[in-house]
Amino acid sequence: MSEECQKGGNPSAGGLDAIIVHNRLSKIKNKLVVMSGKGGVGKSTVAVNLAMGLAMEGYSVGLLDIDLHGPSVPKMLKLEDEVPVATSEQLMIPVSFGGLKVMSVGFLLRDTDEAVVWRGPVKMGVIKQFITDVEWGELDYLIVDAPPGTGDEPLTICQLLGNEAGAVIVTSPQQVAAVDVSKSLNFCCQLEMPVAGIIENMSGFACPHCGEITPIFSAGAGEQLAEKYGVELLGRIPIDPVICQDGDAGTPFVHHHAKTATGRAFAEIVQKIAGREPAV
Template sequence: MEEVPQECPGTGSAQAGRGASCQGCPNQRLCASGAGAAPDPAIEEIKEKMKTVKHKILVLSGKGGVGKSTLSAHLAHGLAEDENTQVALLDIDICGPSVPKIMGLEGEQVHQSGSGWSPVYVEDNLGVMSVGFLLSSPDDAVIWRGPRKNGMIKQFLRDVDWGEVDYLIVDTPPGTSDEHLSVVQYLSAANIDGVVIVTTPQEVSLQDVRKEINFCHKVKLPLIGVVENMSSFVCPRCKKESQIFPPTTGGAEAMCQDLQIPLLGRVPLDPQIGKSCDKGQSFLTDAPDSPATLAYRSIIQRVRAFCHRHPSHEEEQRSTS
Protein backbone atom coordinates (compact mmCIF):
# COMPACT_ATOMS: atom_id res chain seq x y z
CA MET A 1 0.00 0.00 0.00
CA GLU A 2 1.42 3.38 -1.03
CA GLU A 3 2.28 5.61 1.90
CA VAL A 4 0.39 8.89 1.83
CA PRO A 5 2.35 12.00 2.93
CA GLN A 6 0.89 13.64 5.99
CA GLU A 7 1.98 17.20 5.18
CA CYS A 8 -0.69 19.53 3.79
CA PRO A 9 0.80 21.63 0.94
CA GLY A 10 -1.19 24.65 2.16
CA THR A 11 -3.92 26.68 0.50
CA GLY A 12 -1.46 28.99 -1.24
CA SER A 13 0.59 26.22 -2.86
CA ALA A 14 0.40 25.26 -6.54
CA GLN A 15 -0.09 21.69 -5.27
CA ALA A 16 -3.11 22.65 -3.15
CA GLY A 17 -5.81 20.03 -3.70
CA ARG A 18 -3.60 18.12 -6.14
CA GLY A 19 -0.87 16.57 -3.99
CA ALA A 20 -0.87 12.97 -2.75
CA SER A 21 -1.65 14.13 0.77
CA CYS A 22 -4.82 15.85 -0.53
CA GLN A 23 -6.50 12.60 -1.57
CA GLY A 24 -9.57 12.00 0.57
CA CYS A 25 -9.52 15.49 2.11
CA PRO A 26 -13.06 16.96 2.24
CA ASN A 27 -11.69 20.33 1.07
CA GLN A 28 -9.73 18.93 -1.88
CA ARG A 29 -12.01 20.41 -4.56
CA LEU A 30 -12.05 23.85 -2.91
CA CYS A 31 -8.25 23.99 -2.69
CA ALA A 32 -7.74 22.60 -6.20
CA SER A 33 -10.03 25.26 -7.70
CA GLY A 34 -7.60 27.97 -6.63
CA ALA A 35 -4.31 26.08 -7.10
CA GLY A 36 -2.02 27.58 -9.70
CA ALA A 37 -4.22 30.65 -10.06
CA ALA A 38 -3.03 34.15 -9.35
CA PRO A 39 -3.07 35.01 -5.63
CA ASP A 40 -6.33 36.56 -4.49
CA PRO A 41 -5.67 40.33 -4.33
CA ALA A 42 -7.86 40.41 -1.21
CA ILE A 43 -5.03 38.73 0.74
CA GLU A 44 -2.79 41.80 0.34
CA GLU A 45 -5.73 44.15 0.94
CA ILE A 46 -6.56 42.30 4.16
CA LYS A 47 -2.90 42.38 5.21
CA GLU A 48 -2.98 46.17 4.82
CA LYS A 49 -6.27 46.43 6.75
CA MET A 50 -4.92 44.21 9.56
CA LYS A 51 -1.89 46.43 10.18
CA THR A 52 -3.98 48.19 12.82
CA VAL A 53 -4.76 44.89 14.61
CA LYS A 54 -1.99 43.74 16.95
CA HIS A 55 -3.11 40.23 17.88
CA LYS A 56 -5.40 37.80 16.04
CA ILE A 57 -6.82 34.77 17.88
CA LEU A 58 -9.02 32.04 16.40
CA VAL A 59 -11.39 30.03 18.62
CA LEU A 60 -12.08 26.55 17.20
CA SER A 61 -13.93 23.40 18.23
CA GLY A 62 -14.35 19.98 16.71
CA LYS A 63 -18.02 19.69 17.70
CA GLY A 64 -20.88 22.11 18.06
CA GLY A 65 -22.43 22.82 21.44
CA VAL A 66 -19.19 22.71 23.46
CA GLY A 67 -19.30 26.39 24.44
CA LYS A 68 -17.00 27.88 21.80
CA SER A 69 -19.02 31.07 21.22
CA THR A 70 -19.48 31.48 24.97
CA LEU A 71 -15.72 31.26 25.48
CA SER A 72 -15.10 33.68 22.58
CA ALA A 73 -17.53 36.19 24.09
CA HIS A 74 -16.04 35.99 27.57
CA LEU A 75 -12.50 36.13 26.24
CA ALA A 76 -13.54 39.42 24.59
CA HIS A 77 -15.31 40.65 27.74
CA GLY A 78 -12.33 39.77 29.93
CA LEU A 79 -9.72 41.43 27.71
CA ALA A 80 -11.91 44.54 27.35
CA GLU A 81 -12.12 45.02 31.14
CA ASP A 82 -8.89 46.97 30.72
CA GLU A 83 -10.18 50.29 29.36
CA ASN A 84 -6.88 50.83 27.55
CA THR A 85 -7.28 47.60 25.57
CA GLN A 86 -9.29 47.74 22.34
CA VAL A 87 -10.98 44.41 21.52
CA ALA A 88 -12.89 43.19 18.46
CA LEU A 89 -15.00 40.03 18.20
CA LEU A 90 -15.68 38.64 14.72
CA ASP A 91 -18.32 35.92 14.33
CA ILE A 92 -17.72 33.86 11.15
CA ASP A 93 -20.16 31.11 12.12
CA ILE A 94 -22.19 32.05 9.06
CA CYS A 95 -25.04 29.53 9.49
CA GLY A 96 -25.31 29.72 13.28
CA PRO A 97 -24.36 33.25 14.41
CA SER A 98 -24.94 33.23 18.17
CA VAL A 99 -22.60 36.09 19.10
CA PRO A 100 -25.23 38.87 18.69
CA LYS A 101 -27.47 37.14 21.27
CA ILE A 102 -24.62 36.38 23.69
CA MET A 103 -23.31 39.96 23.49
CA GLY A 104 -26.76 41.55 23.92
CA LEU A 105 -26.78 42.98 20.39
CA GLU A 106 -29.79 41.25 18.81
CA GLY A 107 -31.63 43.53 16.41
CA GLU A 108 -28.61 45.75 15.78
CA GLN A 109 -27.74 46.66 12.19
CA VAL A 110 -24.42 47.22 10.43
CA HIS A 111 -23.77 50.83 9.42
CA GLN A 112 -21.68 51.88 6.44
CA SER A 113 -19.23 54.75 6.59
CA GLY A 114 -16.68 56.16 4.18
CA SER A 115 -14.06 53.81 5.62
CA GLY A 116 -16.22 50.66 5.43
CA TRP A 117 -18.63 48.77 7.67
CA SER A 118 -18.66 49.92 11.27
CA PRO A 119 -18.64 47.26 14.03
CA VAL A 120 -21.46 47.26 16.57
CA TYR A 121 -20.09 48.32 19.95
CA VAL A 122 -20.90 46.74 23.31
CA GLU A 123 -18.55 49.17 25.06
CA ASP A 124 -16.35 51.93 23.67
CA ASN A 125 -13.47 49.43 23.54
CA LEU A 126 -15.37 46.29 22.47
CA GLY A 127 -16.68 46.04 18.90
CA VAL A 128 -18.53 43.11 17.31
CA MET A 129 -19.24 42.01 13.74
CA SER A 130 -21.48 39.10 12.72
CA VAL A 131 -23.61 37.96 9.80
CA GLY A 132 -26.42 38.06 12.37
CA PHE A 133 -26.46 41.86 11.98
CA LEU A 134 -27.24 41.46 8.28
CA LEU A 135 -30.36 39.30 8.75
CA SER A 136 -33.85 40.77 8.91
CA SER A 137 -34.75 38.36 11.74
CA PRO A 138 -32.77 36.13 14.15
CA ASP A 139 -34.92 33.25 12.86
CA ASP A 140 -33.75 33.68 9.25
CA ALA A 141 -31.82 30.68 7.91
CA VAL A 142 -28.59 31.36 6.05
CA ILE A 143 -28.68 28.90 3.14
CA TRP A 144 -25.45 29.66 1.33
CA ARG A 145 -22.96 27.59 -0.65
CA GLY A 146 -19.23 27.76 0.09
CA PRO A 147 -18.26 30.59 -2.30
CA ARG A 148 -20.81 32.97 -0.83
CA LYS A 149 -19.67 32.14 2.73
CA ASN A 150 -16.08 32.77 1.68
CA GLY A 151 -17.07 36.09 0.12
CA MET A 152 -18.74 37.14 3.36
CA ILE A 153 -15.62 36.32 5.40
CA LYS A 154 -13.50 38.26 2.91
CA GLN A 155 -15.78 41.28 3.36
CA PHE A 156 -15.61 41.06 7.15
CA LEU A 157 -11.80 41.05 7.09
CA ARG A 158 -11.29 43.58 4.30
CA ASP A 159 -14.22 46.00 4.56
CA VAL A 160 -14.90 46.36 8.29
CA ASP A 161 -13.37 49.49 9.81
CA TRP A 162 -11.86 47.85 12.91
CA GLY A 163 -9.58 50.80 13.69
CA GLU A 164 -6.70 50.41 16.15
CA VAL A 165 -7.31 47.05 17.88
CA ASP A 166 -5.22 45.16 20.42
CA TYR A 167 -7.04 41.82 20.06
CA LEU A 168 -9.21 40.44 17.27
CA ILE A 169 -11.00 37.27 18.40
CA VAL A 170 -12.53 35.18 15.60
CA ASP A 171 -15.36 32.82 16.59
CA THR A 172 -15.53 30.02 14.00
CA PRO A 173 -18.11 27.31 13.23
CA PRO A 174 -17.48 23.73 14.39
CA GLY A 175 -15.22 21.46 12.36
CA THR A 176 -12.67 22.15 9.61
CA SER A 177 -14.52 23.43 6.58
CA ASP A 178 -14.74 26.29 4.05
CA GLU A 179 -14.91 29.01 6.70
CA HIS A 180 -11.73 27.81 8.43
CA LEU A 181 -9.77 27.53 5.19
CA SER A 182 -10.97 30.98 4.14
CA VAL A 183 -9.98 32.78 7.32
CA VAL A 184 -6.58 31.04 7.37
CA GLN A 185 -5.97 31.87 3.72
CA TYR A 186 -7.10 35.51 3.97
CA LEU A 187 -5.09 36.13 7.17
CA SER A 188 -2.03 34.20 5.93
CA ALA A 189 -0.09 37.37 5.11
CA ALA A 190 -1.32 39.18 8.24
CA ASN A 191 -0.22 36.44 10.68
CA ILE A 192 -2.50 34.71 13.17
CA ASP A 193 -1.09 34.71 16.71
CA GLY A 194 -2.67 31.42 17.67
CA VAL A 195 -5.66 29.18 18.19
CA VAL A 196 -7.71 28.29 21.26
CA ILE A 197 -9.52 24.95 20.92
CA VAL A 198 -12.62 24.23 23.00
CA THR A 199 -13.79 20.75 24.03
CA THR A 200 -15.85 18.93 26.65
CA PRO A 201 -14.44 15.99 28.65
CA GLN A 202 -16.11 13.05 26.90
CA GLU A 203 -14.32 11.02 24.23
CA VAL A 204 -16.91 11.80 21.52
CA SER A 205 -15.82 15.46 21.75
CA LEU A 206 -12.10 14.78 22.14
CA GLN A 207 -12.16 12.62 19.01
CA ASP A 208 -13.17 15.60 16.91
CA VAL A 209 -10.74 17.90 18.73
CA ARG A 210 -7.84 15.67 17.68
CA LYS A 211 -8.91 16.27 14.07
CA GLU A 212 -8.99 20.01 14.79
CA ILE A 213 -5.46 19.89 16.21
CA ASN A 214 -4.32 17.94 13.15
CA PHE A 215 -5.89 20.65 10.96
CA CYS A 216 -3.94 23.34 12.84
CA HIS A 217 -0.67 21.48 12.33
CA LYS A 218 -1.35 21.01 8.61
CA VAL A 219 -2.12 24.67 7.93
CA LYS A 220 0.64 25.79 10.33
CA LEU A 221 -1.55 27.54 12.90
CA PRO A 222 0.17 28.06 16.30
CA LEU A 223 -1.74 26.40 19.16
CA ILE A 224 -2.26 28.54 22.24
CA GLY A 225 -3.94 25.60 23.99
CA VAL A 226 -7.11 23.70 24.82
CA VAL A 227 -9.99 24.72 27.10
CA GLU A 228 -12.15 22.00 28.66
CA ASN A 229 -15.69 23.31 29.12
CA MET A 230 -18.34 21.68 31.33
CA SER A 231 -15.58 19.82 33.19
CA SER A 232 -17.69 19.27 36.30
CA PHE A 233 -20.73 20.62 38.13
CA VAL A 234 -20.59 21.91 41.71
CA CYS A 235 -24.00 21.92 43.37
CA PRO A 236 -24.70 25.45 44.68
CA ARG A 237 -26.48 23.98 47.73
CA CYS A 238 -24.42 21.03 48.95
CA LYS A 239 -21.17 21.96 47.11
CA LYS A 240 -20.80 18.36 45.95
CA GLU A 241 -18.93 18.02 42.66
CA SER A 242 -20.46 15.84 39.92
CA GLN A 243 -19.18 14.93 36.47
CA ILE A 244 -21.99 15.47 33.99
CA PHE A 245 -19.78 14.38 31.08
CA PRO A 246 -17.50 11.65 32.48
CA PRO A 247 -13.96 11.76 31.00
CA THR A 248 -13.83 8.09 29.97
CA THR A 249 -10.36 8.47 28.41
CA GLY A 250 -8.93 11.01 30.87
CA GLY A 251 -10.51 14.14 29.40
CA ALA A 252 -8.65 17.07 27.87
CA GLU A 253 -5.78 16.77 30.35
CA ALA A 254 -4.80 13.27 29.19
CA MET A 255 -5.20 14.29 25.54
CA CYS A 256 -3.03 17.40 25.99
CA GLN A 257 -0.32 15.38 27.74
CA ASP A 258 -0.41 12.81 24.96
CA LEU A 259 -0.19 15.44 22.20
CA GLN A 260 2.15 17.74 24.18
CA ILE A 261 0.00 20.84 23.93
CA PRO A 262 -1.04 23.21 26.74
CA LEU A 263 -4.27 22.76 28.69
CA LEU A 264 -5.31 26.36 29.31
CA GLY A 265 -7.90 25.47 31.92
CA ARG A 266 -11.13 23.74 32.87
CA VAL A 267 -14.39 25.66 33.13
CA PRO A 268 -16.99 24.02 35.40
CA LEU A 269 -20.70 24.03 34.60
CA ASP A 270 -22.57 26.94 36.14
CA PRO A 271 -26.26 27.54 35.29
CA GLN A 272 -25.61 31.29 35.54
CA ILE A 273 -23.40 31.14 32.42
CA GLY A 274 -26.40 30.20 30.28
CA LYS A 275 -28.60 32.79 31.96
CA SER A 276 -26.04 35.55 31.39
CA CYS A 277 -25.62 34.58 27.73
CA ASP A 278 -29.40 34.55 27.17
CA LYS A 279 -29.60 38.05 28.66
CA GLY A 280 -26.61 39.25 26.62
CA GLN A 281 -24.59 40.06 29.73
CA SER A 282 -21.06 39.26 30.86
CA PHE A 283 -21.00 36.28 33.21
CA LEU A 284 -17.69 37.62 34.56
CA THR A 285 -19.49 40.62 36.08
CA ASP A 286 -22.76 38.78 36.86
CA ALA A 287 -21.00 36.11 38.97
CA PRO A 288 -17.55 37.46 39.91
CA ASP A 289 -16.94 34.86 42.64
CA SER A 290 -18.01 31.78 40.68
CA PRO A 291 -15.37 29.05 40.19
CA ALA A 292 -16.20 29.31 36.47
CA THR A 293 -15.32 33.02 36.49
CA LEU A 294 -11.99 32.27 38.16
CA ALA A 295 -11.33 29.62 35.50
CA TYR A 296 -12.21 32.07 32.70
CA ARG A 297 -9.92 34.73 34.16
CA SER A 298 -7.02 32.29 34.40
CA ILE A 299 -7.55 31.25 30.75
CA ILE A 300 -7.75 34.89 29.63
CA GLN A 301 -4.50 35.66 31.46
CA ARG A 302 -2.74 32.74 29.77
CA VAL A 303 -3.99 33.80 26.33
CA ARG A 304 -2.79 37.36 26.98
CA ALA A 305 0.61 36.09 28.14
CA PHE A 306 0.94 33.91 25.00
CA CYS A 307 0.28 36.89 22.73
CA HIS A 308 2.79 39.05 24.59
CA ARG A 309 5.44 36.31 24.33
CA HIS A 310 4.78 36.06 20.59
CA PRO A 311 4.74 39.63 19.19
CA SER A 312 2.60 40.28 16.15
CA HIS A 313 4.15 40.43 12.67
CA GLU A 314 3.68 44.20 12.56
CA GLU A 315 5.37 44.63 15.97
CA GLU A 316 8.31 42.52 14.78
CA GLN A 317 8.64 44.68 11.67
CA ARG A 318 8.57 47.87 13.75
CA SER A 319 11.19 46.54 16.19
CA THR A 320 13.61 45.61 13.38
CA SER A 321 13.16 48.79 11.35
Protein backbone atom coordinates in the same frame (compact mmCIF):
# COMPACT_ATOMS: atom_id res chain seq x y z
CA MET B 1 3.45 20.17 17.98
CA SER B 2 4.26 16.48 18.32
CA GLU B 3 4.61 13.82 15.64
CA GLU B 4 0.80 13.44 15.82
CA CYS B 5 0.78 16.43 13.54
CA GLN B 6 1.29 15.74 9.84
CA LYS B 7 2.04 19.06 8.25
CA GLY B 8 0.58 19.90 4.86
CA GLY B 9 1.23 23.64 4.66
CA ASN B 10 -1.15 26.58 4.54
CA PRO B 11 -2.69 26.66 1.09
CA SER B 12 -2.60 30.01 -0.66
CA ALA B 13 -5.47 32.43 -0.05
CA GLY B 14 -5.39 33.03 -3.81
CA GLY B 15 -7.74 35.55 -5.39
CA LEU B 16 -8.02 37.59 -2.22
CA ASP B 17 -7.09 41.23 -2.21
CA ALA B 18 -3.94 40.56 -0.29
CA ILE B 19 -2.90 44.20 0.16
CA ILE B 20 -6.15 45.30 1.80
CA VAL B 21 -6.21 42.20 3.99
CA HIS B 22 -2.59 42.83 4.98
CA ASN B 23 -3.28 46.50 5.79
CA ARG B 24 -6.28 45.70 7.96
CA LEU B 25 -4.55 42.85 9.78
CA SER B 26 -1.35 44.81 10.37
CA LYS B 27 -3.31 46.97 12.84
CA ILE B 28 -4.39 43.95 14.88
CA LYS B 29 -1.70 42.69 17.23
CA ASN B 30 -3.14 39.29 18.17
CA LYS B 31 -5.64 37.11 16.35
CA LEU B 32 -7.24 34.08 17.99
CA VAL B 33 -9.72 31.71 16.35
CA VAL B 34 -11.95 29.79 18.76
CA MET B 35 -12.80 26.49 17.10
CA SER B 36 -13.73 22.86 17.69
CA GLY B 37 -14.48 19.80 15.64
CA LYS B 38 -17.50 19.30 17.89
CA GLY B 39 -20.72 21.31 17.97
CA GLY B 40 -22.29 22.66 21.14
CA VAL B 41 -19.17 22.42 23.31
CA GLY B 42 -19.19 26.14 24.14
CA LYS B 43 -17.13 27.84 21.42
CA SER B 44 -19.34 30.92 21.28
CA THR B 45 -19.54 31.09 25.08
CA VAL B 46 -15.73 30.91 25.27
CA ALA B 47 -15.27 33.46 22.46
CA VAL B 48 -17.65 35.99 24.04
CA ASN B 49 -16.20 35.62 27.52
CA LEU B 50 -12.61 35.57 26.32
CA ALA B 51 -13.21 38.78 24.37
CA MET B 52 -14.98 40.37 27.32
CA GLY B 53 -12.33 39.17 29.77
CA LEU B 54 -9.56 40.70 27.66
CA ALA B 55 -11.55 43.95 27.32
CA MET B 56 -11.96 44.03 31.11
CA GLU B 57 -8.14 43.82 31.36
CA GLY B 58 -7.95 47.05 29.37
CA TYR B 59 -7.15 45.64 25.93
CA SER B 60 -8.90 46.87 22.80
CA VAL B 61 -10.75 43.86 21.47
CA GLY B 62 -12.76 42.90 18.39
CA LEU B 63 -15.11 39.91 18.32
CA LEU B 64 -15.87 38.43 14.91
CA ASP B 65 -18.62 35.80 14.60
CA ILE B 66 -18.09 33.74 11.43
CA ASP B 67 -20.76 31.14 12.24
CA LEU B 68 -22.72 32.08 9.13
CA HIS B 69 -25.43 29.45 9.62
CA GLY B 70 -25.89 29.86 13.37
CA PRO B 71 -24.52 33.19 14.61
CA SER B 72 -24.80 33.21 18.41
CA VAL B 73 -22.86 36.33 19.31
CA PRO B 74 -25.65 38.92 18.72
CA LYS B 75 -27.95 36.96 21.08
CA MET B 76 -25.20 36.36 23.67
CA LEU B 77 -24.56 40.13 23.83
CA LYS B 78 -28.19 41.21 23.37
CA LEU B 79 -27.30 43.01 20.14
CA GLU B 80 -29.92 41.36 17.88
CA ASP B 81 -31.50 44.66 16.86
CA GLU B 82 -28.22 46.37 16.03
CA VAL B 83 -27.16 47.17 12.46
CA PRO B 84 -23.59 48.25 11.62
CA VAL B 85 -23.41 51.73 10.11
CA ALA B 86 -21.10 52.60 7.21
CA THR B 87 -18.29 55.14 7.08
CA SER B 88 -18.03 57.62 4.19
CA GLU B 89 -15.56 55.13 2.66
CA GLN B 90 -18.26 52.44 2.75
CA LEU B 91 -16.59 50.47 5.53
CA MET B 92 -18.84 48.87 8.14
CA ILE B 93 -18.32 50.10 11.69
CA PRO B 94 -18.51 47.16 14.13
CA VAL B 95 -21.36 47.24 16.63
CA SER B 96 -20.12 48.36 20.05
CA PHE B 97 -20.73 46.43 23.28
CA GLY B 98 -19.08 48.59 25.91
CA GLY B 99 -15.64 48.92 24.39
CA LEU B 100 -15.90 45.62 22.49
CA LYS B 101 -16.14 45.88 18.68
CA VAL B 102 -18.49 43.19 17.41
CA MET B 103 -19.28 41.94 13.89
CA SER B 104 -21.56 39.06 12.93
CA VAL B 105 -23.53 37.96 9.89
CA GLY B 106 -26.47 38.07 12.31
CA PHE B 107 -26.39 41.89 12.06
CA LEU B 108 -26.86 41.70 8.30
CA LEU B 109 -29.88 39.37 8.21
CA ARG B 110 -33.41 40.79 8.06
CA ASP B 111 -34.62 38.65 10.95
CA THR B 112 -33.06 36.18 13.37
CA ASP B 113 -34.92 33.19 11.86
CA GLU B 114 -33.67 33.86 8.34
CA ALA B 115 -31.68 30.91 6.94
CA VAL B 116 -28.43 31.55 5.14
CA VAL B 117 -28.22 29.41 1.97
CA TRP B 118 -24.75 30.04 0.60
CA ARG B 119 -22.28 27.79 -1.14
CA GLY B 120 -18.60 27.73 -0.23
CA PRO B 121 -17.33 30.53 -2.50
CA VAL B 122 -20.01 32.95 -1.25
CA LYS B 123 -19.19 32.11 2.36
CA MET B 124 -15.51 32.70 1.65
CA GLY B 125 -16.33 36.09 0.11
CA VAL B 126 -18.43 37.14 3.11
CA ILE B 127 -15.70 36.18 5.58
CA LYS B 128 -13.11 38.05 3.51
CA GLN B 129 -15.36 41.12 3.63
CA PHE B 130 -15.45 40.86 7.42
CA ILE B 131 -11.74 41.68 7.26
CA THR B 132 -11.52 44.00 4.23
CA ASP B 133 -14.77 45.96 4.59
CA VAL B 134 -14.97 46.39 8.37
CA GLU B 135 -13.34 49.33 10.13
CA TRP B 136 -11.70 47.35 12.94
CA GLY B 137 -9.06 50.02 13.54
CA GLU B 138 -6.19 49.31 15.94
CA LEU B 139 -6.84 46.25 18.09
CA ASP B 140 -4.85 44.34 20.69
CA TYR B 141 -6.95 41.24 20.06
CA LEU B 142 -9.35 39.95 17.43
CA ILE B 143 -11.28 36.94 18.75
CA VAL B 144 -13.05 34.88 16.09
CA ASP B 145 -15.98 32.59 16.91
CA ALA B 146 -15.99 29.78 14.34
CA PRO B 147 -18.71 27.23 13.60
CA PRO B 148 -18.09 23.57 14.44
CA GLY B 149 -15.90 21.45 12.20
CA THR B 150 -13.16 22.11 9.69
CA GLY B 151 -15.16 23.40 6.74
CA ASP B 152 -15.16 26.54 4.59
CA GLU B 153 -15.50 29.05 7.42
CA PRO B 154 -12.55 28.00 9.62
CA LEU B 155 -10.45 27.30 6.54
CA THR B 156 -11.15 30.75 5.07
CA ILE B 157 -10.46 32.69 8.26
CA CYS B 158 -7.29 30.73 9.01
CA GLN B 159 -5.97 31.36 5.50
CA LEU B 160 -6.82 35.07 5.77
CA LEU B 161 -5.27 35.53 9.20
CA GLY B 162 -2.20 33.49 8.34
CA ASN B 163 0.25 31.79 10.62
CA GLU B 164 0.51 34.72 13.04
CA ALA B 165 -2.94 33.83 14.34
CA GLY B 166 -3.49 31.18 16.98
CA ALA B 167 -6.25 28.66 17.54
CA VAL B 168 -8.07 28.20 20.83
CA ILE B 169 -9.53 24.70 20.70
CA VAL B 170 -12.60 23.97 22.81
CA THR B 171 -13.54 20.46 23.89
CA SER B 172 -15.90 18.92 26.38
CA PRO B 173 -14.45 16.27 28.72
CA GLN B 174 -15.87 13.14 27.04
CA GLN B 175 -13.84 10.77 24.88
CA VAL B 176 -16.46 11.03 22.16
CA ALA B 177 -15.67 14.75 21.90
CA ALA B 178 -11.93 14.08 21.78
CA VAL B 179 -12.31 12.15 18.51
CA ASP B 180 -13.92 15.15 16.78
CA VAL B 181 -11.69 17.73 18.44
CA SER B 182 -8.59 15.84 17.25
CA LYS B 183 -9.68 16.76 13.75
CA SER B 184 -9.42 20.47 14.61
CA LEU B 185 -5.92 19.94 15.97
CA ASN B 186 -4.92 18.11 12.80
CA PHE B 187 -6.52 20.88 10.75
CA CYS B 188 -4.32 23.46 12.53
CA CYS B 189 -1.36 21.24 11.92
CA GLN B 190 -2.03 20.98 8.20
CA LEU B 191 -2.40 24.76 7.94
CA GLU B 192 0.67 25.25 10.15
CA MET B 193 -1.46 27.39 12.42
CA PRO B 194 -0.12 27.64 15.97
CA VAL B 195 -2.44 26.36 18.70
CA ALA B 196 -2.65 28.80 21.62
CA GLY B 197 -4.15 26.04 23.73
CA ILE B 198 -7.09 23.82 24.58
CA ILE B 199 -9.98 24.72 26.87
CA GLU B 200 -11.99 21.91 28.45
CA ASN B 201 -15.47 23.33 28.86
CA MET B 202 -18.36 21.72 30.76
CA SER B 203 -15.67 20.22 32.97
CA GLY B 204 -17.61 19.11 36.05
CA PHE B 205 -20.63 20.82 37.58
CA ALA B 206 -20.31 23.96 39.69
CA CYS B 207 -22.89 23.81 42.50
CA PRO B 208 -24.87 27.09 42.42
CA HIS B 209 -25.06 27.01 46.24
CA CYS B 210 -21.55 26.16 47.46
CA GLY B 211 -19.49 26.39 44.25
CA GLU B 212 -18.09 22.85 44.71
CA ILE B 213 -17.14 21.19 41.39
CA THR B 214 -18.57 17.68 40.85
CA PRO B 215 -17.35 15.64 37.85
CA ILE B 216 -20.41 14.39 35.97
CA PHE B 217 -19.11 13.44 32.52
CA SER B 218 -16.23 11.05 31.99
CA ALA B 219 -13.28 13.37 32.29
CA GLY B 220 -9.95 14.19 30.80
CA ALA B 221 -10.35 14.80 27.06
CA GLY B 222 -8.73 18.23 27.35
CA GLU B 223 -5.67 16.91 29.15
CA GLN B 224 -5.32 13.90 26.84
CA LEU B 225 -5.53 16.05 23.71
CA ALA B 226 -3.05 18.55 25.13
CA GLU B 227 -0.58 15.77 25.84
CA LYS B 228 -1.09 13.95 22.55
CA TYR B 229 -0.62 17.07 20.41
CA GLY B 230 1.95 18.78 22.60
CA VAL B 231 -0.15 21.90 23.25
CA GLU B 232 -1.14 23.69 26.44
CA LEU B 233 -4.32 23.00 28.39
CA LEU B 234 -5.34 26.59 29.08
CA GLY B 235 -7.94 25.62 31.66
CA ARG B 236 -11.15 23.87 32.61
CA ILE B 237 -14.50 25.63 32.83
CA PRO B 238 -17.21 23.84 34.81
CA ILE B 239 -20.86 23.56 33.86
CA ASP B 240 -22.42 26.50 35.63
CA PRO B 241 -26.15 27.10 35.12
CA VAL B 242 -25.50 30.85 35.31
CA ILE B 243 -23.37 30.72 32.12
CA CYS B 244 -26.39 29.38 30.27
CA GLN B 245 -28.74 31.97 31.81
CA ASP B 246 -26.32 34.79 30.97
CA GLY B 247 -25.93 33.53 27.39
CA ASP B 248 -29.69 33.58 26.93
CA ALA B 249 -30.04 36.97 28.62
CA GLY B 250 -27.25 38.55 26.57
CA THR B 251 -25.04 39.45 29.52
CA PRO B 252 -21.46 38.16 29.34
CA PHE B 253 -20.81 35.88 32.31
CA VAL B 254 -17.32 37.15 33.14
CA HIS B 255 -18.57 40.71 33.46
CA HIS B 256 -21.23 39.93 36.04
CA HIS B 257 -19.85 36.86 37.82
CA ALA B 258 -16.10 37.42 37.87
CA LYS B 259 -15.83 36.46 41.56
CA THR B 260 -17.39 32.98 41.25
CA ALA B 261 -15.29 29.78 40.88
CA THR B 262 -16.28 29.65 37.20
CA GLY B 263 -15.50 33.35 36.75
CA ARG B 264 -12.03 32.72 38.16
CA ALA B 265 -11.54 29.80 35.75
CA PHE B 266 -12.23 32.17 32.86
CA ALA B 267 -9.97 34.84 34.39
CA GLU B 268 -7.05 32.39 34.64
CA ILE B 269 -7.44 31.52 30.96
CA VAL B 270 -7.52 35.22 30.04
CA GLN B 271 -4.36 35.78 32.08
CA LYS B 272 -2.58 32.88 30.39
CA ILE B 273 -3.49 34.18 26.95
CA ALA B 274 -2.69 37.81 27.72
CA GLY B 275 0.45 36.93 29.66
CA ARG B 276 2.25 35.42 26.75
CA GLU B 277 1.04 37.66 23.93
CA PRO B 278 3.06 40.77 23.04
CA ALA B 279 0.03 43.08 23.34
CA VAL B 280 0.00 46.58 24.93
